Amino acid sequence: MRRGGRRMARTDAIVLGAGIVGVSAALHLRERGLSVTLIDRAQPGEGTSFGNAGVIEGSGLLPTSLPYDPVVLLKHALKLSPQSNYRLGALPGLASWLIAYFKASAPAAQANIARDLRPLMAQARGEHRRLAEEAGVQGLLSPTGYLKVYRTAADFAATSTERQLADDLNIPFRVLDEAGARALEPLLTGPFAAAIHWPDCDNVSDPGGLVKAYARLLERRGGLLVRGDARSLRRSGSLWRVETAEGPVDGQIAVVALGPWSLDALKGLGLPQPLPLAVKRGYHIHFEPKPGQFLSRGIVDRAGGFALQGTKGGIRATTGIEFARRDDPATHRQVRQVIAGVRRLVDVGPQVHAEPWLGFRPAFPDSKPVIGRAPGHADLFLDFGHSHWGLTLGPVSGRLLADLVMGVTPFTDPTPFSPARFATA
Template sequence: MAQADVLVLGAGMVGVSTALHLRRRGLSVVLMDRRGPGEETSFGNAGVIEGSALFPVSFPRDVGVLVRHALKLAPQSNYRLGALPGLVPWLLAYFQASGDAGLAASARDLRPLMARARAEHRIFADAAGADGLLNPTGWVKIYRSEADYASAEPERLLARELNVACEELDPQGVLKLEPHLRPDFVRGSFWPECDNCSDPGGLVKAYADLFVREGGILLKGDARSLKRTGGRWRVDSDAGPVSGERAVLCLGPWSMDLFGRFGLKLPFAVKRGYHVHLAPEPGVTLSRAVVDRAGGFCLQWTKYGVRATTGIEFAGRDDPPDRRQADLVVPLARRLLPLGAVRESEPWLGRRPAFPDSKPVVGAAPRQPGLFLNFGHSHWGFTLGPVTGLLLAQMMTGEAPFTDPAPYAAGRFG
């Protein structure tokens, strides 16, 4: 049986980054996934490393907005009725965490991670020869009404308090940054401390290739075969069984498949989301991600075309896809930018692993010696993978953590 110091399960951005940090600290590391690196949730995100991110995506409080969501008229959300009863406890906790006080508390706890995220990505990207995939052009949020702009004021106030750069723009200011946008908005804001990635899945693969070049082992297999045998952790791979002194769960939305077996009781859910790619009209370009708050979508320039990502769908993780949100977003995207045909016959479906407070769990698993957790990054797995991987690697190797890990401990849920 092959052996390693650490088994890292899950080869998305979080798992690959964790494995690479551990390998760089001299440990033998096996990284395993049933698919290739970056082919699940990490493939389909908005492609933004959000160094300036503050408030998490929240549950709406406005009654009129809630009614639109309930009637499935808002592109920001969708739901599958049959899944809601099982999600009620999580949704109530999410609603509670979505007040201004809860959002500010989560933003403050996440700030040490966000502030270091871009630098950790740059270290990996430079070593992997993938720095060309990162474009340090920031991102823009647009607002279609004064009321929409005013509703975002608490986030801008917190940005000023925490010295997070944010520039308030009129329509002409937005058009100086993105001249091909149609001026169908009243205000904008520019957040410069962000990098844009034209190929998120490709960036994960580049980091995985770096991991292998530096002596890590990448295998395919089913992480759900994990079990503890003789004081070690064992998992089955296509190359045979592998054991490790320690194991790290970086399985994102599939982490819940192991919860019951290892006694984990965590308030965990999956926020599903979609994307489509549209062909830009001749001569049209986009230099950075553009978020349409009222439309509930983000546009990003990628190697596949202009990617339009949707908001949240509350459904069972493995429920059939529902193209409702994508169909709502496409005409809104064309209203904002000259775009042609959709390039896929069906929208891509992804799954965001989330806790109600929008913070990941990073650290040792309760009552399971040698088992560690790094998942639940909500909308920020692509951004935070390298920095939470660093934090966990420091904790596992006895280094002084660069920030207090207590806000991300599994024990915060009691």
């Protein structure tokens, strides 16, 4: 494809969205021999991919869910738990999604979701490591696993189903007492009852930088990165067209991988029914490490509702879920709770920035992404809705998507991720 003037030559594939999911999809399509143009209004890795917890979670099992214990659920409803927050005015619009999410939070449903996701999770680290090596940024990945910390014995006992499922699926883990966890991660200071080390995970010191490196790899391989407005996606004869800063781009196929903005691009395209995508908002803040300190792996404080990661910007703390409209103003209730929780668990220095970063996790009620052909369209593909696992699943999702685009036998059954799964009877 040549650039210049206001016209651009035709491309085989237009990929909309330069986060980890879109960049990965573009890379896999380019590897299959297609000409690819990646389009976003911003630079790669500057949206949701920038601000996550920085864990490639090969041992990922149960998705983040609503509690079924009525006492715990009441604490969430009364905003007494740091794991969640909500804006009251947003709840009517989220009601049907929340009902479906609650149903999918039932223990049996959670186990089924975990089994559906396992083929992707099992290959997530391998796909990342291959791309990181080819991009020359292996140093951004640290294979030290992550720790999940439990404040009380009761909290630890309440999660026994996760450990049973891990045993059933042959996923390694190691239960530690407080002394064992501190031996593994000396920065831990606060009291807790138990911890679990999940070794099948890589930690990423610069998630946004990792995505940018993958995007540079795409360019080295002949893919194009162009600034443009994904909302301009429309039919132009037998092709798809998107308006960009360098003129219109036409493609034989289009891939929507815009995360929380995906539905914006799909408006007016004639999908048989809307997809039930919602946005779980989340925040992050950074703390300065004290001299000589280094966080060697991600840490999840289950009761505290936060995750910690050592990044180039400091020790990053990411919050749990905020249920709100995507574009609502930021609120800092959870952030204040998390700051107090972090300082009880880890000896850290001052907060780096006064204003927290706000990001968006695109999620379907069943916590599984859509990967595949859009209903009603032979040449429009969807790859979004990865919930809390976008960084983990981006590359392996791109591989599955490329299998489907090319019409080859996919490496795993794509049925659990089909956009058609939401069709009403």
